[in-house]
Amino acid sequence: MKLPFHDYHIHTVYSGHSDPDMIVSDVIRYAEARGLEEIALTEHSFDWHLGPDGNMKLIKKEIRKAAPRIKVFAGMEICPDFKHPGRLVYEDFDKGSIYPVLTGFHSYPGFDKGWHELLNMSPADKKKIYSSWLGIMEKVVENPLVDILAHPCRIIMQNGIVREFTGPILKDLENLFIAAKTRAVAVELNEGLFCRINGDRIRKSYLDVFRLAIEKGVKISIGSDSHRILDVGNFDNIYSAALELGLKKKDFLSLSQ
Ligand SMILES: [Zn+2]
Ligand SMILES: [Zn+2]
Incomplete structure (x- = not known):
């Protein structure tokens, strides 16, 4: 099986926490050298200078200047707004002017802690986080600005919130995926x-x-x-997962089609 050679989730030095080698033009040259067909630069919405004259404009300018030989999309990874479920923390742009828009959790709703932090959560805390996560996911998938659900379920796989995806959780996800299909969200x-x-x-x-x-x-x-250049287009785990799942070319998103 051959995976489509797209990498639709890449950070750059503009994130403020990527390696200094993630300069836009260098990322593009590296992706070309690896034989990638399409890439998307998808900078975070946090710690970032947003707005029409902000970093997005600079990234687009750098892409143009690099004159890529492959398709390069200028997207963004924008957090869901916990205070206004269904909205994103940044929405001040027209649909399509930032493409693709990824959304995913980077902190625990109601806990103000980063997703990777080891926390001592009570069963009641875990239940609360799961239900906030689900409520927000169900609403944000309906947001017309969203194109891709980034690292789905990652936040609930931390700190033992969910130890296995079975019965009731898969039922919740089924409803979410029905909505995703309707909205053409990947x-x-x-x-x-x-x-x-x-x-x-x-x-x-x-x-x-x-x-x-x-x-x-x-x-x-x-x-x-x-967040570092050697990881661009590195899909070892995705490749084995795709094999196990028996994915076919038609199952994958293509941003250029
Ligand atoms: Zn990311
Ligand atoms: Zn992320």
Whole structure:
């Protein structure tokens, strides 16, 4: 099986926390050298200078200046707005002027802690986070600005909030994917996420999430979530997942089509 060689989730020096080698033109040259067909630069919405004259404008200018030989999209990864479920923390742009728009959780709703922090959560806390996460996901998938759900479920796989994707959780996800299909929102196989999954049981059941997405007709987007140049187009985990899932070319999102 040959994966479409797209990387639709790449960060740059503009994130403020990527390696200094993630200069836009260098990322493009590296992606070309690796034989990638399409890439999307998808900078975070946090710690960022937004607005029409902000970093987005500078990134677009750098892309133009680099004169890419491959298709390069100027997208963004924008957090959902926890205070206004269904909205994104940044929406001051026209649909399509930033493309693709990825959305995903980077902190725990109601807890003000980063997704990667090890926290001592009570069962009641976990239940509360899960239900806030689900409520926000169900609404944000309806937001017309959103194109891709980035690293889906990553936040609820941390700190033992969800230990396995089974019965009721898959039922919740089924409803989410039905809405995603209706809105033509894709879900992302995220290489970075796979590197952080601990344990076979959760990894195996995480693939069931994508089985369900495919069954509901949702497209799969591929993203490395690179913050350093050697990770661009590195899909070792995604490749094995795609093999296990038996994904076909038609199952993948293509931004240029
Ligand atoms: Zn992210
Ligand atoms: Zn990211």
